[in-house]
Amino acid sequence: MKKSIIGAAMLTSLVVFISAAYAVGEDYKPVQQTPETQTVFVTGVSQANGTLTLTTDAIDWYEGTEADRVFLEREPDSGLDATPDGYYIVNDDEQAKAYPVDPKAEVLMQIYDHTGNIEELDTNWNETITLDKFASIFPNSDILDLSQFPYHLTITDGVVTKIVQQYIP
Known part of the structure; x- marks a missing residue:
């Protein structure tokens, strides 16, 4: 029984x-890719002299059939016919690069810790949060480590004007 x-x-x-x-x-x-879009892992968020700076590691982000194609080229002995989750990340150059963030930058999140309770984690597609909120939640990895998600940055004249968290299933 x-x-x-x-x-x-x-x-x-x-x-x-x-x-x-x-x-x-x-x-x-x-996320719609443009010439100004750079996909990265954000490895650090810092504030100095009134300027927020993101330390990043650029990656190549692939989805769908393109992800399958790149996966099969790079992982021919995997025993799989496609990517396990529909996406594939290539990170051949782990060189860090810092970008200042426009104080008016738009921030769109898919999932983050709203309450400190893991049972309440939920996906909210393209939820707008303030840049200050992003800077305050990013270092908190107790419930969900935001550094483990890719981000699509819109960079205009060397300055981040938009941050979009990439959802990973």
Whole structure:
């Protein structure tokens, strides 16, 4: 009896997880890439003399069939026919680069710790937050480490004018 209850609970959890993953996929829209867009990992956020600076590590971000193509070229012995999650990251050059951020920069997040409670983490597509809020939540990695997500930066004349967190399934 106990095994049946545990099995039923596990099956229910699996169905809920798969349903939630499917629902997330329906709402997702890739970030539109422009010549001013640079995809990066943000490795640090600092403030000095009234200027916020992002320390970054540039990456190549691929999705869909392009991700599958690059994955198969770079991982021919993986035993897989495609990327496991529909995206692929190439980080051949881990050189850090710092960018100042425009104080009026737009910040769009997909998921972050709103409450300090892991059970309340939820995806909110392109949720606008202030630059000050981004600077305050970025170093807090207790619930969710924001440095583990790629970000699409719009850089105009060497200054970040837009920050978009990339959702990773």
